[in-house]
Each structure stands twice: as C-alpha cells, then as structure tokens.
Amino acid sequence: MLQLICPHCHEALQVTDRTWACGNGHSYDQARQGYLNLLLVQHKNSRQPGDTPAMLGCRQAFLDGGHYQPVSDEINRLFSEQAPAAVLDMGCGEGYYTDRLARALPQADCAGLDISKDAVIKACRRNRDIQWLVGSSARLPVADASLDAALCVFSPWSWDECLRVLRPGGHLLLVGPHADHLLALREKLYDSIHPTPELIKVLPEGLEIVNDQVLRYALDLDPTALDNLIGMTPHGFRSRPDRQQALRDSGVAGLEVAMRMVMLQRH
DSSP states (O other), X not given: OOXXXXXXXXXXXXXXXXXXXXXXXXXXXXXXXXXXXXXXXXXXXXXXXXXXXXXXXXXXHHHHTTTTHHXXXXXXXXXXXHOOSEXXXXXXXXXXXXXXXXXXXXXXXEEEEESOHHHHHHHHHHOTTSEXXXXXXXXXXXXXXXXXXXXXXXXXXXXXXXXXXXXXXXXXXXXXXXXXXXXXXXXXXXXXXXXXXXXXXXXXTTXXXXXXXXXXXXXXXXXXXXXXXXXXXXXXXXXXXXXXHHHHHHOOTTOEEEEEEEEEEEO
C-alpha cells in the first residue's frame, strides 16, 4: 500500500482493521465498498465534484468497449520499462487505466485517486485489490518522496504536488489530447474549433522530459459507442443536441485518436 498522510495535518496514517488514523487523532474509516475518503469538505469544488454519473456511465461503457485500449497498452508499456514499485493514478475516474496497469505490473503497489466518489465506487467494483482513494490531485494524501511513478490521463495535476510525492528518479506520465484528437467529430459538432491547450505550458525545475510521443489510430464507432463518446466528454453538454443526433444518424468518417504522451523524470 502507498504511504498515506492525513489531509488535516499531513502526519502519517496507519491502518487498524478498516480505520486509518494519524498521531494527532484524526481518523478515517474505509468504506464498505473498499475505498478511503481523504477529501476534506472544504477542499471540494462543489457538492458533488468530478464528472456526473451520466458521464461516468458513458465513459465506463466506452472504455470497456476497448476503443482506448491502445492508449492503455502504451501506458502499460512505458511503465513496464521503469518497473516502479509504487504508482498513483491521479484522476483515475472509474478505474479503467488503473486496473489494466495494475494487472500489467503485478509486482507494483498501484493506487487510484479521484475527486469523484461516484467514480471511485465504480473503480472499486472493477478491482478490489487496488487501493482506491477519494481525494484531490491538488492536495495528494501521499507522503513526500514516496512514489516511483504517477499517471495522469485527461485530468488536472499539480506540478508542486508531483514534485513533492515523487522520489528522485521517479517518473510522471501525462496523457492528453493532441490538436488532431477527435478532430472530425469536433468539426461536425461546432461551427469553429478552439485550439487544443498545450499539455505542458511551462516545465518546472526538477522535472525533465525523457519521452514525448503522439499515439495515433483510426476509430470506427457504431452509433452506441459514438453516443457514449459524446456523452463521456464535455461535448455532451457543450454542443447542440441536434448536431449530436445528426452524428448518431450519419456516423463520423475519418475519426482519429491522437493522444500526446509525455514521460517526465524527477531530478
């Protein structure tokens, strides 16, 4: 298991039965589903932070359909080269990538963290052997210099927190959209396409890029999978319903996945 710290006072947490406690008397009970909630009320962005249940359902169906399995396979390959002992998936959602990574690295302690309790409950159903945490990537409940590796797929991260929790020589893998990602879909949903933000705007001191690549492959989706793809992303509420329906009826030709994958190493 990862070395966890108290979100109140940052002292080390120790577990007895299903209760985690620090030396200052703060304690947290592990839920019956298996997850540990270390997200303080004052650190929530909203009443129910994270993706909506509808988005989570669409994402789970889409990912379980194998449409992003090449992305997961490449994540697993990159981490297998490093053979990390302790790995945290920051923003793990319903646990698809975390679960497959844990199976690819059976010798590693893999954990998944997400700000959405609904997402983490789904992750618990996927694999009860993984340490699942409700928490914020902006305030990781993990001890200093205790991780060999961290993963972030389509989720926010904090440079300061990554530098704090990674051991010297540890690795951070960031996965996000290239400008071409799902371009054919976006062109049909909107009148104009906004530029895709850079995955890394300014690289902080203490981290260096050791691998930078773009994974590309064609995506051929049936109407149900296309509906789940739209529903699992902000496109589901940002684009017009009539355009979404037109795409369900006609399909999308030339659809391509284009994921930028950047591996960084801590000095």
